[in-house]
Amino acid sequence: MQLRRTHRRALAAAFTAGATAAVLAAGMASSASAATVFSDDFNDGDASGWSKSGGTWSVVTDTSGVFQQSNAGSELTRQFAGQTSWTDYQVQARVKPLSFGSSSSLVGLSARSASSTKMYRLALLGSGQAELQAVNGSQITSLGSASVGAAAGSWYTLRIETAGSTIRGFVNGTQVGSGTSSLASAGRIGLVTSYASGSFDDVAVDSSGGTTPTTPPSTTPPSTTAPPTTPPPTTPPPTNPPANWPTPTGNYKVDATIDVPVSLDGGLKRYYGIGDGGQGESQDPMFVLAPGATLRNVIIGAPAGDGVHCEGNCTLVNVWWEDVGEDAATFRGGTTYTVDGGGARSASDKVFQHNGGGTLYIRNFRVESSGKLYRACGNCSTSYQRHVVMDNVTATSTKMLAGINTNWGDTARFSRITILNDPNRTTRICVKYKGVPKGSEPTEIGEGADGTNCLYSTSDIIWR
Template sequence: MVTRPRRRRWPIVAGSAVAFTAAAAIFSQIAFAATLFSDNFSDGDTSGWSKSGGTWAVVSGAANQSNAGSENARLFAGDAGWTNYTVSARVQPSSIGSNGLVGLLARAKSSTTFYRLALLPGNAVQLQAVNSGSVTVLGSASRTVSNGTWYTLSLTVSGSSISGSVDGSVVGSGSSSVASTGRIGIQTAYASGSFDDVTVSDAAGPGPTTTGPTTASPTPTRTPTPTPTGTNPSGSWPTKTGDVSVSGTISVSGTLDGGMKRYCCIGDGGQSESQDPMFEVANGGTIKNVIIGAPAGDGIHCLGTCTIQNVWWEDVGEDAATFMGTGGGTSYVIGGGARSASDKVFQHNGNGTVNISGFSVENAGKLYRACGNCTNSFQRHVVVSNIRATSTKVIAGINTNWGDTARFSNITIVGDSSHKTIICDKYKGVPKGSEPSHIGSGPDSTNCLYNPDTDIHWV
C-alpha cells in the first residue's frame, strides 16, 4: 500500500509571527495573525484529521457527516500543545435532532474535553466548556439556525478567556480552566452537516501591549525521557492477563498502563485509511503494557511526542502506530512486538525522531516508513536498535531528498539465509498527490547509517 498523507498543516512556532512597524510601535501595537492550519478539503479527502464516530466523507468540496443518528461524530486536527488561537470554519447543518448540535471545537484535550461553539435546535447558539462530557454554558444567543444554510463560526481561546461568534456577531464569552491546550475539531451529535474552510490563527485576542516580539508558548510538560532498551528480544510473546472491550477510540493523556490486558476490537482489520485509531495519545503521553487484539483499526495515533512501551499487536491491519506531531522532539517505542503488517508497522507523518528499540516484528512489509507524499515534506529521523525481525521485507524506508536519516544497530534477521531483507530503503519524497519513487537501498555515510558486518546479524 502506498504511504498516504495524514496531516495537512503549515506550522509555525506559536507567537513568532508578531510584527511591528516603527509607526505602529509609536501609536499602537498590532499582532498580525499567522496561519497555523487551514483545510478547505479541495483534495477530496479528510486525511490529516483523526476521526471518532460518524460517517465522514468529502462531498462537494466540504467535509460532510451524514449519519444523523450518530451520538458523537468528530474530526480532530492540529497539535495537542496549541494554546492561544482562533479557529474558524464555515458550517452548514443539514439536520439537527431535538438533543443534537453541530459545532466547532477548540483546545480539545481529549475526545470528551474541549471548548465548543454549537448550533442547536430551536434557533439557539451556545458557547460551551465540555469537561469529560459534562457541559457548562459560558454564553448563549438566540438566532436563526436553518438547515441548508452556511454559517461562519469562530472560536477564540486566550488564557482562561473563551469567546465565540457566528457570522461576526459575538455569541458569548466567559472564563474557564477546563483545558489550557489542545487541538481543534468539528462535531455533530444527533445531527448531520458539512464543514469547510477551517482555519487556525495564532493571534487570539487583542495585540500585545509591549513593543517587543512575543515568545513561543511553552512546550507541555512530559514525562522524563525514557531509556531505550539495550536488550535484543527473545521472540517470545506475552500472555494476556484479561480482556478490555473497545467500542471507540480511547484517549490517553498522561500514562495508560494496561497491565498486559488485551484490548479489542475496532475497525475491520483491513487497509482502509479511514479507520479510527484504537488509542489516541496526547503530546507527552505514554501507553504501556498493552496487548492489542485484532481488528485494531488504525492502531495508535501519537499526536505529539509519545512513548509506546511493551505494547504488542496481534495483527496490525492498517498501521500499528502513526507519529503525527510536528513540534519536533523524539518519540519512543520500547520493547513490544507486532505481527502481520501487510504494509508497515510504524508510520511517521510528522517531524522529529522515532526511536525504536527492543522490538520484535514478524510477517511485515516494513517496520518503519517516513511518509513520502504527505502534505508537509518534513525531514524525519529514525533510530532502530536491538530489533528481532522475522519474515519482514524492509526494516526502514526514508526519503533521502528531504534529509531523512536512519541509524541501525544490533538488528537480528531471523530465518533469511538468502539475506533478502532490506535494512534501509531510499525514496525520493514527492508532494501530496504524487507517488514517491524508490531510488536505492543499503548503507551510506549520509542517510542510511549502519555497518552491515557489525550492526546486522543473520540467524
Template sequence: MHRRRRPLVLAVCAGVTVAALAASMTSAFAATIFTDTFTDGDASGWSKSGGTWAIDGAGVFNQSNAGSELARQFAGDAGWTTYSVQARVRPTSFGSSSGLVGLAARASSSTRMYRLALLGSGRAELQAVNGSSITAIGSASLGVAAGTWYTLRIEASGSTIRGFVNGTQIASGSNSLVGAGRIGLVTAYASGGFDDVVVDSSGGGTPTTPPATSTPPSTPPPTTSGPTTPPPSGWPTPTSSQKVDATIAVSGTFDGGLRRYYGIGDGGQGESQDPMFELAAGATLRNVIIGAPAGDGVHCEGNCTLVNVWWEDVGEDAATFRGGTTYTVDGGGARSASDKVFQHNGAGTVYIRNFRVENSGKLYRACGNCSTSYQRHVVIDNVVVRDTDTIAGINTNWGDTARFSRVTIVGDPDRETSICVKYKGVPKGSEPTKIGEGADGVNCFYAPSDITYQ
C-alpha cells in the same frame, strides 16, 4: 533501482502550447523533471568538459583526475529557470585547500553558473561563478572530509539562490548573474563521485526542505524500565480480552496488565479509521496486547512511550507519531502489517528498541507526503526482524536519518530485507519516489557488524 532521465521537453502536443508548458514550470517544488541514478552505467545525456569520468559498478559517476583544473558534466535544458537540483556528492581527494567538488545550477556556459562547492579547506560555499570571477553568496564550516557522502541541493527562484548540505541551509542570497541554464557536476583540482541527481520544477513556493530539528541522535535515550533483551520468539498470552467500541484516551500511564484490546475499525487499510488508543503528550502505554480489528492502532499526539506493547494483527498502522519530538518504543512486537508498523508524521526522533517485527511491509516509515513536512530521525536498536520487506524508509531530501545497531534478521538466506530505503519526500497529494537504499554515512547509518542473519 532503475534510472529515469526526464529533461522537460517544450513542444506543441495535444493542444498544449509551448508557452503553456513553459508556464507550468512556475508551480511549487513538486514536479520531478529530471533524475539520474547512473545504475545502468550509461552517461548519455550528459556533456563532458574536462576531467576523466566513468561510472563504476556501484552506479556512481566518478571524476578521477585530481589534477584537472576544471572538470564538468552538464545535463538538462538551457531554458530551465526556476528549479531545484539535488545530488549526493562524495569528495574522494583534494589536490589543495582550494580544490572543490560540487553541484551547479543555471549553467549558461561551462564557466558561468551557480555552484555549491565542498572545499578542501573543509567549508561548503554557495558561489556565483563568472569565469575566473567567483562571488561567495554564503558559506559554512562543515569539516568536509574526503570519502564522505554529502547531499547537496541548490534552489533557484528568480534572483534568490539557496544552498543546502544534508538538508540544512548553509547559504541564501540575492544574485542576478544568470537567469537560466542547465545543471552540472563539477570538480576543480579534486576527484569525486556523484549519484542520485534529481531536478524539480519550482515557482518560489514552499521549499523542498522543511524546518530542521535538533542534531540527529547517535544513540537511543536511556530507559527507566522495560525489557533489556530481545523479546521471546512467541507472542505473549493475553490475561483476558476486552472489546473496545471507542478510542481510549490516555494521559499519564496506562498499564493494561497484558490484557487484549480489540474491536475498533474493520482490520483494513482505510486511512480514516479511529485509533484504539490516543496518547496525550507525555503519556505512557504499557503491557498491552492489541488484537484485531485494531483500527489505526495507537496515536501519539505528543511525546510518548510504548513499553511492552504487542500488535497481534496490524490493520492500518500499529502506531502513528504525530505531534511531539521524542517517541520511544521499548519492547513488544508487531506482525501482519501489510504496509508499515510505525508511521512518523511529526517532527523529531523515534527510538525503537528490544522489539520484534514479523510478516510486515516496513517497520518504520517517515511520512513522505504529509501536509506538513519535517526533518525526521529514527534510531533502531536490538530488534528481531522476520519476513519483513524493509526495516526503515526515510526521505533523504529532507535530511532524515536512520541509525541501526544489533539488528537480527531471521530466515532471510538471500538477504532480501532492505535495511534502509531512501525516498524523495513530496508535497501532500503526490507519491514519494524511491531513490536508493543502503548505508551511506549521511542518512543511513550502519556497518555490516550491526546486522546479523540467522
C-alpha cells in the same frame, strides 16, 4: 495510515461560498498580522489530514466539495486536524446542520482540542441557539450563548478565537459568547456533531492570536540536526526481544477510542474491536495518547483500527500488535517517542508511521510478516526532519526496516539487528526516498548504508 492528497488554498480565497462582507470584515481576513497555518475546502474530494473519532464521514458535493457527517444517530462524532501544540489562534468554518434529533443535538466547531473529549466548542443547537462551551468529558460549561435561529439546511460561518485564557465565539461575524477558562491551553481543531448530521466547508486556521507555531511550506527543507546516537538516559537498559508472543490474560472489547492522558497498564489483556481489520483509511485509533503519556503491557488484537496515536512525546512499553490493521502506531506532534519491547505482525503496509518531527526509538522489538517496520512520512503537510534509532530488533518475513526522506535530512541508525529466515538477504534495511509536497507521491532514490542518512555497518546486521 496512508496519506492522500488534500487541496489547501490561501485564506483570502477560503471563504468565498456563502461568506458575507460583514463576516470577512469581522473575521480573520481583517488581521494584517494573520498567518494561515491550515486550510481545507475539500474540493479535491478527500479528507486527508483529518483524524476521525466516531460517525460516518465522507466528502460529498454540495455545489462544491464539503465534509459531511451523515449518521444522525451517533452520540458524539469528531474529526480533528492540526497540531496539538497550537495555542493562540482563530479557527473558522462554514457549517450546515442537516438534521437535529432533539433540541440539545448539535453541529459545531472546536478549538484547542487537547483530547477527543477536552476542547472548546462552538455549537449550533437544535433549539436554535448557538453556545460557546468548555467541554471536559461529560462536564460542559457554557461560556455564553445567543439565539441565532439555527436551522437544518442553512449555512452558518462559525469562528472561535483563543488568546491565553480568553475564548470567544462568533456566528456569521456576531459574537455569541466569550469567557475565560483554563481547561485547555493548546490543542487541535475539530468538527463535531452529536445526535445530528451536518456538513462542513472552508476550514481555516490563522495565528493572529499570537503564538500559534506556523506550519512551514512543504517545499522548504527543515533544519539539519543530527539525531541522538543513544536512547534517552531515563530509559532502562536493553533486553532481548521475547522469543514467544505473550498469552493474553483476558479480553477487553473496545467500542470507542480510549484516551490515555497520563498512563495505562493493560496487564497484558487483549484489546480489540475498533475498525474493520483492514487497510481502509480514516479508521478510529484504539488508543490516543496525550503528550507525555505511557501505554504498557497491552496486546492489541483484531480489529484494531488505526492502532495507537501519539499526539506528542510518548512511550510504548511491551505493547504487542497481533494483526496490524491500518497502522500499528502513528507518531505526531512531539520530539521524542520510545517503543521499548513488544512486537507487531501482519502489517501489509507499515508498522510505525512517523508524521511529526523528532526521533523515534525502537528497541527490543519483534516484527513479523510485514511490509515496513518504519516509514517517515514523505508527503505530509509539514516537511519535518525525522529520525529513527533501532536497536536490538528482530525481523522475520519483513520487506523493509526503514524508509526515510533524505532530501529533508532524515536519518535511520541501526544496531544489533537480527534478520531471521532470509537466506537470500532480501530484507531491505534502509530505503531512501525523495520527500514531496502534500498531494504528490514520494519517489524511491536509493538504499543502503551511506554514513550520512542510513547509519550502520555490516556488523550491525546479523542474518540467521
